Amino acid sequence: MQTKKTGTQTFTFASPPSIAGHACVVGKKEGQGPLAHSFDIINPDTTFGEATWEKAERTMQKMALQAALEKAKQSTSTLDLLFAGDLLNQCISSGYAARDANVPFFGLYGACSTMGESLCLASMALDGGFGERAGAVASSHFCSAERQYRTPLEYGAQRSPTAQWTATAAGAVVLARTGDGPYITHITVGRIRDKGIRDASNMGSAMAPAAYDTLKAHFADTGRSPDFYDLIVTGDLGRLGRAVVVELFRRDGVELSGVYDDCGCMLYDLEGQDVHCGASGCGCSASVLTGHLLNGMREGRWKNLLFCPTGALHSPTSLAQGESIPGICHAVAIAREI
Amino acid sequence: MQTKKTGTQTFTFASPPSIAGHACVVGKKEGQGPLAHSFDIINPDTTFGEATWEKAERTMQKMALQAALEKAKQSTSTLDLLFAGDLLNQCISSGYAARDANVPFFGLYGACSTMGESLCLASMALDGGFGERAGAVASSHFCSAERQYRTPLEYGAQRSPTAQWTATAAGAVVLARTGDGPYITHITVGRIRDKGIRDASNMGSAMAPAAYDTLKAHFADTGRSPDFYDLIVTGDLGRLGRAVVVELFRRDGVELSGVYDDCGCMLYDLEGQDVHCGASGCGCSASVLTGHLLNGMREGRWKNLLFCPTGALHSPTSLAQGESIPGICHAVAIAREI
Numbered sequence: 001m002q003t004k005k006t007g008t009q010t011f012t013f014a015s016p017p018s019i020a021g022h023a024c025v026v027g028k029k030e031g032q033g034p035l036a037h038s039f040d041i042i043n044p045d046t047t048f049g050e051a052t053w054e055k056a057e058r059t060m061q062k063m064a065l066q067a068a069l070e071k072a073k074q075s076t077s078t079l080d081l082l083f084a085g086d087l088l089n090q091c092i093s094s095g096y097a098a099r100d101a102n103v104p105f106f107g108l109y110g111a112c113s114t115m116g117e118s119l120c121l122a123s124m125a126l127d128g129g130f131g132e133r134a135g136a137v138a139s140s141h142f143c144s145a146e147r148q149y150r151t152p153l154e155y156g157a158q159r160s161p162t163a164q165w166t167a168t169a170a171g172a173v174v175l176a177r178t179g180d181g182p183y184i185t186h187i188t189v190g191r192i193r194d195k196g197i198r199d200a201s202n203m204g205s206a207m208a209p210a211a212y213d214t215l216k217a218h219f220a221d222t223g224r225s226p227d228f229y230d231l232i233v234t235g236d237l238g239r240l241g242r243a244v245v246v247e248l249f250r251r252d253g254v255e256l257s258g259v260y261d262d263c264g265c266m267l268y269d270l271e272g273q274d275v276h277c278g279a280s281g282c283g284c285s286a287s288v289l290t291g292h293l294l295n296g297m298r299e300g301r302w303k304n305l306l307f308c309p310t311g312a313l314h315s316p317t318s319l320a321q322g323e324s325i326p327g328i329c330h331a332v333a334i335a336r337e338i
Numbered sequence: 339m340q341t342k343k344t345g346t347q348t349f350t351f352a353s354p355p356s357i358a359g360h361a362c363v364v365g366k367k368e369g370q371g372p373l374a375h376s377f378d379i380i381n382p383d384t385t386f387g388e389a390t391w392e393k394a395e396r397t398m399q400k401m402a403l404q405a406a407l408e409k410a411k412q413s414t415s416t417l418d419l420l421f422a423g424d425l426l427n428q429c430i431s432s433g434y435a436a437r438d439a440n441v442p443f444f445g446l447y448g449a450c451s452t453m454g455e456s457l458c459l460a461s462m463a464l465d466g467g468f469g470e471r472a473g474a475v476a477s478s479h480f481c482s483a484e485r486q487y488r489t490p491l492e493y494g495a496q497r498s499p500t501a502q503w504t505a506t507a508a509g510a511v512v513l514a515r516t517g518d519g520p521y522i523t524h525i526t527v528g529r530i531r532d533k534g535i536r537d538a539s540n541m542g543s544a545m546a547p548a549a550y551d552t553l554k555a556h557f558a559d560t561g562r563s564p565d566f567y568d569l570i571v572t573g574d575l576g577r578l579g580r581a582v583v584v585e586l587f588r589r590d591g592v593e594l595s596g597v598y599d600d601c602g603c604m605l606y607d608l609e610g611q612d613v614h615c616g617a618s619g620c621g622c623s624a625s626v627l628t629g630h631l632l633n634g635m636r637e638g639r640w641k642n643l644l645f646c647p648t649g650a651l652h653s654p655t656s657l658a659q660g661e662s663i664p665g666i667c668h669a670v671a672i673a674r675e676i
Contacts (some may be wrong), residue, residue, distance in 0.1 A: 091447040095651030104527035128466020139353040189442035313433030
């Protein structure tokens, strides 16, 4: 078999997998933001009827997969593989959400890049001949993330101006080996980049070099320039990280800003919703993709999209031990037609 | 392309990837056990020269990958993809270990099944045409795991009789699309199984139903009976979990015990090393595979091996919230010749 590798880190699919279904489920704050119209389910109190935030997150993740399966006219029993991840220690949202699904399961940890990682691996599996359908899922919950990574909500801690707001959101995609699109045509798998940022309230700056590295590799590997795409979205870099990416490309003489946005800048109203630098969390890029972006592609607003979620691969322990924050970004090229 | 799926959850490779290099690095206690002769590097004080246990674990993981690459006569620059995971929150051992590798990276969370998950995904990638070489790595460290999952070592807490000892060990495999073997011929991807065990000191019982489920599926999907294999190894079920698997098959009229062992029962001297029910941790099955088992295959001791690492997908938080422990097991069929 011919290799599907193009350049240093991009893979071109021989039979681009088709997005058969996609759905997102979010909390109250996300439902008050500018993308409210694009969400499948908005929970009015962010508990999803559960007694703990951790259980709420897994319920939200199950609802997202269920909704995506319904749109694809499938059920968990027709999935060959399920790829899922989240931010919680030991990825418990994904493990417990998948417990009743009875589907061959791969748990992932890519921090906020997880929607990209799950789409890459699910696409590779289908293009490689490993089944007919695969699920790709990611989630985060503001309240479970705050108490794990920062401080319990009850402390009422003040947030730094560079901080981002972890989205309460889950996104799910059901991919099929064949179908009528949109199609995943290429992936550029990220390498870890670390420029020495040690401030856990400045994730955008920590992850921006990884986004720059992956985008640059994608353009070099494919020979495409940024304007090949109708829209390039990173995420969740937020306002500051987004500006860093634009500036890094400007130094190379490449102007991104006309076609470029960031999921962390899109999910909330940055002026009116008190989220400082924007949104973050696996659920941020997962819900922006599975709502606003894929809906827009289906409605004909965009033909070619480059979806590039970013993740920060640190932990509170690694920061306490003086380490900096490594970033990663995976790029997924999605085309309306092939 | 024809599907490579066989039965419900098994995949048969069209071009079985070849194990080009494998290596393991362990701590002092593992180096005093019955498999001491099989390890590539034994660190005399388990610190690996680092100031914290977390940094020790990532150094050990880097050493294992480096040693496997040297045996394969490769370097990180000739790896197309790297798949790695560990037990620590946010998988920091793998993320930080891969930071300098400059290789497209996928972080995994499969708890102690991670060596199986990384081998499954790396094999799927190569058989699917996604590059020439891929790395699969997993690690655990007794001291970083104890303080994260149970109590800091300094407390001197007493251990339950059903408890297992988290191995200080890392294993790495370098897979190549072609080569002279051993070859990975089939994988059976695990589904999550949860029989309601809530005792974090009884992981063997929690994971045994997943091992039984995956093995049963593997035999049904492939039409092979247990005696097709010279050796079937689960792991890390330990003494109690191993007995549960034997008993579950006995109820089906299937006798496993002649060809069956468990990595958790193999790594330490169960009578002399005060490890209660045996070994556990991602590093347990990873080091038993990359030392004793693959060395034995190369030396002609076994022709067909079924490697079935098991993982428990809980967290201290999920247990504190009253949840039971979900288990998973991935089976990897390895043949000396094809």
